[in-house]
Amino acid sequence: MPAKRSPARRPTMKDIAQRAGVSESAVSFALNGRPGVSEVTRDRVRRVAEQLGWRPSTAARQLSGEGAATVGLVVARPADTLGVDSFFLQLISGIQEVLAERHLGLLFQVVEDMDAECGVYRRWWAEHRVDGVMVVDPRTEDPRPDLLDELGLPAVVIGGVPDARHPGPSTVWADDAGAMAAVVDRLYALGHRRIAHIAGLPGLAHTECRIRTLRAEAERRGLSEVRSVTTDYSDAEGAAVTRRVLAEDSPPTALVYDNDVMAVAGLTAAAELGFSVPADVSVISWEDSALCRMVRPWLSALSRDTTEFGRKAAGELTALLDGGPARTVQVPVPRLIERESTGAALRSGPPPQESESPG
Amino acid sequence: MPAKRSPARRPTMKDIAQRAGVSESAVSFALNGRPGVSEVTRDRVRRVAEQLGWRPSTAARQLSGEGAATVGLVVARPADTLGVDSFFLQLISGIQEVLAERHLGLLFQVVEDMDAECGVYRRWWAEHRVDGVMVVDPRTEDPRPDLLDELGLPAVVIGGVPDARHPGPSTVWADDAGAMAAVVDRLYALGHRRIAHIAGLPGLAHTECRIRTLRAEAERRGLSEVRSVTTDYSDAEGAAVTRRVLAEDSPPTALVYDNDVMAVAGLTAAAELGFSVPADVSVISWEDSALCRMVRPWLSALSRDTTEFGRKAAGELTALLDGGPARTVQVPVPRLIERESTGAALRSGPPPQESESPG
DNA sequence: TCTGATTGCTCAAGCGCTTTAGTCCACTCG
DNA sequence: CGAGTGGACTAAAGCGCTTGAGCAATCAGA
Secondary structure, three states, rough: OOOOOOOOOOOOOHHHHHOOOOOOHHHHHHOOOOOOOOOHHHHHHHHHHHHOOOOOOHHHHHHHHOOEEEEEEEEOOOHHHHHOHHHHHHHHHHHHHHHHHOOEEEEEEEEEOOHHHHHHHHHHHHHHOOOOEEEEEEEEOHHHHHHHEEEOEEEEEEOOOOOOOOOOEEEEOOHHHHHHHHHHHHHHHHOOEEEEEEOOOEEEHHHHHHHHHHHHHHHHHHOOOEEEEEEOOOOHHHHHHHHHHHHHOOOOEEEEEEEEEEEEEHHHHHHHHHOOOOOOOOOEEEOOOOHHHHOOOEEEEEEOOOOHHHHHEEEEEEEHHHHHHHHEEEEEOEEEEEEOOOOOOOOOOOOOOOOOOOO | OOOOOOOOOOEEEEEEEEHHOOOOHHHHHOOOOOOOOHHHHHHHHHHHHHOOOOOOOHHHHOOOOOOOOOEEEEOOHHHHHHHHOOHHHHHHHHHHHHHHHOOOEEEEEEOOOOHHHHHHHHHHHHOOOOOEEOOOOEEEEHHHHHHHHHHHHOOOEEOOOOOOOOOOOOEEEEEEHHHHHHHHHHHHHOOOOOEEEEEEOOHHHHHHHHHHHHHHHHHOOOOOOEEEEEOOOOOHHHHHHHHHHHHOOOOOOOOOOOOOHHHHHHHHHHHHOOOOOOOOOEEEOOOOHHHHHHHOOOOEEEEEEEEHHHHHHHHHHHHHOOOOOOOOOEEEEEEEEOOOOOOOOOOOOOOOOOOOOOO
């Protein structure tokens, strides 16, 4: 077989040194903006480098003490739960904006569970693959901050609740408690007294936080018929739970869903049971996405700038990599966008009996 | 400030060599399954390595000629278009399954356009960051295969149409032409004579392929009122185009959408215009996802195993990295799952005039 | 008994970069 | 006029790994 391929050898510093007529070290100094070379040499070296299309080999750099110029992100959710969620890709594209500026790569991995996730961190650390990681889906009892601290891997936790016990990693968080309080406030003002919260995965910090806040707010107002039900975030469970709570004797008049997918599924389920939205039951989605404007009635939703969330998180991580201190920064509280799916609690009685579900 | 951190030095081969009482090379041979060490030594070395929790430094490996143990994936779509699409995360999780087995990392980047994408490839190549890449959203006039060939970067194109002119990269493709033919077949059998295809981004290979096939199939049957309209895949354009074509004098009786998001948006738009689905107009989504079962009527959809798609693609890439030849493999033709949104073309006349839109 | 393989291992170079410790050559100053 | 000084640059070591060359011991065969 004829050698068709001409694999275009990559230029190294040695090539530059030769062409510029200086030593490799001089090239290194020149290119890294260090003193020790005259301005004219520096310029010449720079020009040669550019002309050759030289870029430092990350491997070589890394081997001589620099970082890997890469940060990691691992998502521990089963594949099917992942797909429908608009959150991650938004988050990632925000992260990328910041990383790209600094030519940092993003090593991405999806795994099945948190054990596997911890394994990935260990491997990445041992293999020198990443300089730091972004941790998503923080949990109430979370082994990851300790692990990362032990490994000395800089990390920023995305979406957690600030935790004084773990001063290690930086945290970028949204005020879920504040948002939940605002939601309850608004629903209460609309006359709702029976509220069901179709929550996400139990054990996740923000799930628990929302549940706690809901309970507290309910108690504060003396509401007894308010509760949370955890799910796996899937449309299937969202619909199932919706059917269950609406079938009760005195069904809730307001449903708060922890993501857009469940809200839409719940909306459909409610319609099939003959509940009209928002007349019989109000629906709120804790995640605003195109989805919320693709169904009728349009879903009222808690809106936050997920891309900005990603940017902030990546910003914190790069700050950490630059040797900055771990910090806790907050993104704006999600705002409740009221569309068509929320309204005053009209009936407080039993559910309507007539059915108008389609063929 | 007290030195609280104990950054847990990573063990190197030297450490292993010392403890095992052999030379570094012996360790290398032992750990890489090469001949040159006795079985007892090999075992001893292995045990020490494991005990120390040693993992090879990818940087060092790479520097001495091995690959980077990483493959790249860059997605060139604006962030907002990305978020709603269920396709990518599904694809990625399939890819990951295969890569994880072989301890290959996935370097992921999202960029704005294809120029930027090409820039990323060049940089990755120059920085030795990746051993190969997966290319998505192939286009009819696509500079990427040539670029990657020039760089000598192994690549597999995902979702393209096999192209004899570019024997370079491997290709993993679904038979869009066959699927489109099947869809037209079915719609024709149901009595549909006026079909609108709300396509995706113009210039994408599969978009053009679907458009071409639709036209050919229409001509074959002497149908004149069949066309395709390209969009940006967004729910907004999906809805807008739907409203436009349904407002025409003799509106289509069947709508085929190139993704799930537009199909749902179109479904809602049609309902608002007073069209009932499937009585007045049938709707098909070219992408099956939870979305299709979250709306009523349930959307008929072309279903394919996207995760498997990813697995296949990653499989081809690893084969390529192992020195195998570039190949063209096909995934099963997407199957049309008929749910509630398709039915016989009942009326062929003008659109209904009564309106029943809510709100 | 000596040659020639074979086995099991060590040595040392090299991958591309950074970095420390020089070297060399004006200059300046006492 | 010699010592000291600082600027511009080079030499060389080292990061952790792979690998070809080398070397000692063992063993088969003549």
